[in-house]
Amino acid sequence: MITTYVTSLKVAFNPFLATSKVPRLFLTLLPPEAHKTIKITTAQFPRTSTASALLELGFKDGKTMKYTWEIESSSAEDKTTKTKKVGLNDIVEEVNRHARGLARKEELTG
Amino acid sequence: MPPRLRLRSLAQLADLQLQRPAYTCGRCQYATAVATTPASSDTQFQSSIPPVSRYPAVQPPSHRSPLQRKSQLLRSYVSLLQTTPLIVLFQHSNLKAAEWVGIRRELRSALRKIDEQLAKQGTPPEDLIADYIKFEVIKTNIFEPALRVAEYFNPGELAPQSIDGSDPALTHALSEAAYRVASEHKGEHPLTPVLAGAVAILTFPAVSPVHLKTAFSVLSPKAPTFPAPTRRAAPSYYDPPVQDGLKKLLILGARIDGQIFDSEGTRWVGSIEGGIGGLRAQLVALLQGFGVGLTSTLESASRSLWFTMESRRNMLEEEEKPKDENKQ
Numbered sequence: 001m002i003t004t005y006v007t008s009l010k011v012a013f014n015p016f017l018a019t020s021k022v023p024r025l026f027l028t029l030l031p032p033e034a035h036k037t038i039k040i041t042t043a044q045f046p047r048t049s050t051a052s053a054l055l056e057l058g059f060k061d062g063k064t065m066k067y068t069w070e071i072e073s074s075s076a077e078d079k080t081t082k083t084k085k086v087g088l089n090d091i092v093e094e095v096n097r098h099a100r101g102l103a104r105k106e107e108l109t110g
Numbered sequence: 111m112p113p114r115l116r117l118r119s120l121a122q123l124a125d126l127q128l129q130r131p132a133y134t135c136g137r138c139q140y141a142t143a144v145a146t147t148p149a150s151s152d153t154q155f156q157s158s159i160p161p162v163s164r165y166p167a168v169q170p171p172s173h174r175s176p177l178q179r180k181s182q183l184l185r186s187y188v189s190l191l192q193t194t195p196l197i198v199l200f201q202h203s204n205l206k207a208a209e210w211v212g213i214r215r216e217l218r219s220a221l222r223k224i225d226e227q228l229a230k231q232g233t234p235p236e237d238l239i240a241d242y243i244k245f246e247v248i249k250t251n252i253f254e255p256a257l258r259v260a261e262y263f264n265p266g267e268l269a270p271q272s273i274d275g276s277d278p279a280l281t282h283a284l285s286e287a288a289y290r291v292a293s294e295h296k297g298e299h300p301l302t303p304v305l306a307g308a309v310a311i312l313t314f315p316a317v318s319p320v321h322l323k324t325a326f327s328v329l330s331p332k333a334p335t336f337p338a339p340t341r342r343a344a345p346s347y348y349d350p351p352v353q354d355g356l357k358k359l360l361i362l363g364a365r366i367d368g369q370i371f372d373s374e375g376t377r378w379v380g381s382i383e384g385g386i387g388g389l390r391a392q393l394v395a396l397l398q399g400f401g402v403g404l405t406s407t408l409e410s411a412s413r414s415l416w417f418t419m420e421s422r423r424n425m426l427e428e429e430e431k432p433k434d435e436n437k438q
Contacts, residue, residue: 015201015362016372018303024201027360028308032204035357042360047372 001029001092002099006038008058014045019053019069022088026055029092057095061102065094172284180252181284187248187256188283195367196314196322198376199304200329201360202247209355214245216347217328220339224324242315243325250305257299258292259283261368300370304362317366319388322380330361335381 011027013020030038045051052070059065067086165171174181191197205213221240228238265281281287312325323336328347331338339347346352364376371379382389 015304016300016370020303021306025307027201028203030203032206032358034204035354040357044360044362044373046374047363047370 002096002103003030003034003038005060005099005102006057006095007060008039008041008056010041010043010056010058011054012043012045012051013053014047014049014051016047017050017053017071019071022067022069022086022091023053023055025088026091029088055091059098059102063098065091065098067091170280170282170285172280172282173286173289174284176284180249183249183252184256184259185283187253188260190313191257191260191365194313194315196317196364197366198312198314198322198325198364199301199362200310200312201362202308202310203358203360204308205355205358206351208351209358212346212349212352213329213355213359216339216344216352217243217245217325219344219346220324220328221321224320228320237316237318239315239318239321243313243321245310245312247308247310250307250309253309253311254299254302254305255292256283257301257305258295259288261299262295263288263291301363301365309362310359317379319380319382322376326361326377326380329356329359332377335377 009030011023013023015024027040027042030040034040050071052068055067057065069085169176172181174184176182218240221243225238225240229235263283265287312329314321326332327336327338330336341348361373361376363373364371364379366376366379
């Protein structure tokens with residue numbers, strides 16, 4: 001994952017829910033020196049909370065990406081809406097795509 | 111040249127053994143012929159045979175191959191979970207080796223300092239557990255089934271039909287019975303979502319809030335209750351590798367005496383002053399306060415009754431007095 005253009009990262013989750021999986025795995029994907037260049041804020045909800053997990057990324061050009069994961073309420077609703085949940089790879093792809101675009105822009109201007 | 115062995119099928123061999131007459135020597139032939147004892151029936155014969163174990167005692171057959179590394183890891187995790195009352199779970203994101211070394215060193219030195227203090231106060235040596243507190247990275251995909259085996263598999267409670275197929279004597283962590291019980295409870299344990307990604311555990315051989323507090327003040331300092339060690343007391347704590355590593359550690363929760371706590375709950379356990387004794391003192395104070403309140407509440411009814419009666423008596427006395435005066 002290209003993290004050179006990421007400036008801030010905001011994560012909030014309840015680790016006792018399955019929704020916390022992607023934000024937590026995203027934290028482990030960052031390089032070991034990431035906290036020196038990226039402003040990382042982590043918040044944990046208490047165990048009983050049912051708030052949706054949150055992952056917010058800020059880039060150098062001001063773009064922000066925000067993802068939330070809500071708890072699955074029932075199977076009937078899923079059938080009607082049928083939205084695919086955002087996975088870790090989707091986020092990584094999106095970050096990389098934006099980073100490549102920024103790199104290209106930098107190359108052309110400077 | 112083929113081996114000169116007469117190959118017989120198992121059935122043939124069994125027939126041969128049945129047909130072979132019992133050996134009797136020539137001299138006692140007569141005696142045996144006279145003293146004929148009634149032959150014991152087949153069922154009697156079989157019931158008297160003690161069950162023969164078909165494996166060496168130290169190598170019981172197991173569901174997972176004992177030669178695999180992960181089977182042994184599972185065994186070690188199960189025994190860890192069964193023997194360790196206090197486990198704190200941390201998330202670690204890409205810590206470097208130097209950072210791990212630094213953090214473990216600081217943790218060990220801080221805990222040893224606490225042990226020295228406790229020893230001076232006259233704590234018995236079995237409560238000095240600093241050297242047995244370990245901070246290690248786990249394999250979550252093995253730890254999770256190990257947790258299920260430790261939590262749900264109780265060899266004493268097995269129903270007789272559930273151990274039908276396998277030997278009832280086999281109740282170790284790798285046995286088929288353990289596997290079956292654990293797989294019945296797949297995904298049920300509340301710690302299952304926590305055990306995803308990179309997780310490290312801090313294990314305490316005894317529930318000791320003092321040691322937990324020290325560990326927290328090193329690993330995730332928070333000003334009022336868990337102050338970080340001062341620069342003068344522990345200068346190496348402020349080395350860049352240690353500080354960088356601490357930023358990447360995150361408390362997720364804890365398993366204390368089989369109960370699950372979130373990060374705040376774990377901090378609360380760490381903040382109990384004076385361990386079990388402190389908790390008892392708190393309880394006593396609470397109960398005493400409660401007792402005082404209760405007695406005053408119970409007293410108030412009788413006291414008010416007494417006041418009413420007393421005032422009534424006064425009234426009556428006052429009424430009687432003027433009558434007496436009139437008579438005179």
